[in-house]
Amino acid sequence: MRKADHGVWPAALTMRILLKDDFLSAPVQHFYALKANYEDNFGGTQQYYCAGNELPGYFTASSKQDGNGAGAFWAQVTFSPAPTYQFFLDNPFTPNTIEYQSVTEAYKRVLSDVGANVPSLDDRDKRIIKGTHSGTTTYTGSGLESWPATTRPSWDKDSSGDGVPDWWDGSTGGTGYTRYLNFLAKPHVFVNTGASVSIALTDLASGFKNPTFTASVSSGSVSVSGSTATYKAGSSAAIATMTADIKDNEGSTWTRIVGIVVLGSGT
Incomplete structure (x- = not known):
């Protein structure tokens, strides 16, 4: 850069x-x-x-x-x-x-954390990143993928009207508006207590060549198979983090943080 x-x-x-x-x-x-x-x-x-x-x-x-x-x-x-x-x-x-970072390292990191990628990359961003890698284009003019259907889960609400959702300032232990905004600015997932959620690690390393991954979590447990991390939540609601370490076949390394919201049964 x-x-x-x-x-x-x-x-x-x-x-x-x-x-x-x-x-x-x-x-x-x-x-x-x-x-x-x-x-x-x-x-x-x-x-x-x-x-x-x-x-x-x-x-x-x-x-x-x-x-x-x-x-x-x-x-x-x-x-x-x-x-x-x-x-x-x-x-x-x-x-x-x-x-x-060297120009090569910076290029990889930018491509790995670019676009409207929170909570995760959509098909349009994946296409643009792929085209940047290959030096090709798919569309000209205003053409793009269909707009995806979106829905808001019933538990994603703000009962107090303070601008912070119930799942953050309630039982999960999330505190503070600034911390909430910082959480939203990073990749993140939601999972119920005792349940599992899969995390596509390749979305965190789009600029790296044939990357491999290891991961650890602040609470609950995680396993990695290929390019997928599977997080298993504990029995209590919480805000957890997963640390994903990336290494590619050229020796480049990087660490990404993924936020995890463990929703309680009453959420």
Whole structure:
């Protein structure tokens, strides 16, 4: 993913830009990640640090990225005499305090957590992700899959009218509006006490190549067979979490969290 660290300070007239680990996907019209334009001889510097960026078929994350016009970056100077300082630096401006993923790792994670994917991916998102992988399209214009039928379960209600459903601020032990919103923002499933629910782990790892999975849970029990996790609820209502560890055949790893609502008999 693109990490930008830039600023302009009028007193020093200095601009510094970091472009790191950016993945550009075809089709594109320009086959570089950045063109640095130098249009006038202002009194400071305009410098860049670029590394780890990729455009399939043109340059990879390991290609030399020094702004010489042969790879990912180049400088266009439209005045004379040209600046004499170095445009593209060999090292970052400041110590790296941000957790970066390589362009390949970031690409996999984005494809694994993209679209309207909560509580789970629908067929449209699965098609778009598949097309991104293969570089193909299925539809043109406004065509898409049929709108699925949706129903609201009888237990999914808000008796108090406070904006939080009964299953969260009731017997399950869920507390707080902020925690409720955070829960909704993650993949999640519902299951009755003593019952089981299947979780499609491939939906959590759409960007990974031939992934394998392991899983653990905060309460209840879980087993994994291939790409399916089966969660068995305990005898009490609860808000549980499943931790799914992903590893693919290229050595990429990631951990996803799935929320689990165990509904009591009175819900």
